[in-house]
Amino acid sequence: MGNKDYNSSASASSAQSQTQIDKTRAQSVLQLLRKPSSLTLKQEKFCNEACIGRFLKAKGDNVKKAAKQLRACLSWRENLGVDHLIADEFSGEIADGMAYVAGHDDQSRPVVIFRIKQDYLKFRSQKQFTRLLVFTLEVAIQTMSKSVEQLIVLFDASFFRSASGFMNILVAALKIIGEHYPGRLHKAFVIDPPSLFPYLWKGVKAFIELSSITTMVSSLDFDDFPDFNHFTPYSRAPSLRFNPSSVPSKGAKVGSCSSSRFSFTVSHHFDSLKPWYLTLTDKPSFKVGPTSTPVLGPALISPVNARSYSFASPTARNMNTLRKNFFPSTPLPQKTQVMDHLGVNHPRTPKPSFLHSPALFFKKECHMSKTDKCRESFIPFLRFYRRPYDEMIYRSKMKPPLGGLISIVSPQIRRRHMSVSQRF
Structure with missing residues (x-):
């Protein structure tokens, strides 16, 4: 004691x-x-x-x-x-949901989402983008409690087709946060970047201070996530996969083989040039080939090995001859015979040791790839990314003087705005 x-x-x-x-x-x-x-x-x-x-x-x-x-x-x-930034300067950006505070995570850290479009910098200057970024960060800092000092940033890059254009916005944002808001960023996620962005990021991230806490993720990895499907307010694009129910059903034909995608039929005349053809169907059939022929007799061909004799190898053509010569004439021992397990010499396998496999102590870390780690780290913030944007909820987080005149003059107006630019 x-x-x-x-x-x-x-x-x-x-x-x-x-x-x-x-x-x-x-x-x-x-x-x-x-x-x-x-x-x-x-x-x-x-x-x-x-x-x-x-x-x-x-x-x-x-x-x-x-x-x-x-x-x-x-x-x-x-x-x-x-100190003079107000919401009235960014009324269009706030209405479209380009930059806003989506909420707070389990550790009470604010989650900031940026959905900047590709043509935004065509009509706005770099200074105006910087003011929008700083305004959003100041609103997030105002919503922090006394025990919280960091925030989460989600960059939605799905509206960009140019990798270099999105790179300019991302590098500028990370540079501003690193130089003028040190220690504020806990984690940054880049969602659905353009296809060439990873190659550009590989050469640029060595010169960015916050690159170690910036992660790239794809929203397609979370399409079938069961816990957050109720956040999707818009209908998604139909799947392009083959739908068997869309194909009209036909009666089963003799000599046909089918699967969920297509089927092929073996002709009755094996001396023809193309004794098989493909057809679409939705009714599986496992018996293929002619049921009765005067010369060959009954033939049962499985969907795996059914193929044209013109494309078959000589080994496959002489399969019946090989089968006769393959099995020995001497009968195999009966199953009732008791084997002497003591008399059988099994090969000895050395016991695992630390010298043989040191990675056994780090099995969990070794088998988890970098992609899986990035996916697991993004799951707690998936609900904020899929949640529909509400302008009034975001404006309610703004404290004076950031809220501007709208938060003072019209508190009784209950106008709910659903952004058209949302992906979900």
Whole structure:
């Protein structure tokens, strides 16, 4: 008991000392920031202890590097006008559901979804896209509780056909989050990217700081997922697979073989050039070939080995002769005979050991591929991706002044907007 009390007191004292060191470092960063000029009231509010702690963690607890990055972030926020962003500037994007907070996961982290279309940058500048991205991140940060510091970002790339166009948007977004929102991103998912995007991403991700927590997934892997099928509000495209019920039923013919896709029929005249032909059917038949012929007699051909004699090998043509010579004339022993298992010498198999197979201790990790890990990590956020977008629910998450005039003037209006641009 004494050892346990001593260990608990030692851990508490070490935690207190670490907290004191963090506070000292935060004060040092603030002193460096105040040296050139004093901070404004909003800048002082932004540079709280938690914010400075995230910048210090991103720079490896280096006070000078953290102060430099934080000073650059304050200058960037002032030039962009982050403190003056309101929802009225992005009324069209909010109505179409291009960027919004879909909800919170099991750890109370906000889930942000970006559904930017390919022609968005044709009519908008890069600065306007940056303002939309920052506005959405600020709304997500406002919805966080005090114990939560990170968020989840889902990039829906299904509206893009150009891999380079989507790459420009993704790299710009990750760069802004990494430089001006350090420690905020927990996980990022790229959903349904263009076909050439993985090759471009392989060459670019080495220069992106947040590439290690960015994962590519395909929504087709979750089409048959049973737990989230009730979130699909729109009918999906019909399957292109063959439907046997669409083929008119025909009577069973002698000499026909069929499956669920097609069937072939063997002709009665084996000396013809093409003694078989294909037909569509939906009624299986396992007896093929003529039932009675004056020369050959009854023939039973299975669907597996039924084939034209013109394409058969010489071995297959002389199958009856091989069968007669294959089986020995001496009868096999009866099943009632008792075998002496002690007299049989079985080959000895060496016992597994650590030296023979060290991967046995890591069997679960070795057999789970990278694709399976990405799929498993995306399953908790699948419901947010499939959930239909509601503009009023998203606007209710905006606090002043981000909500703009609409959240103040018209709180009594109950207008539900279903976005036309949703995939599901």
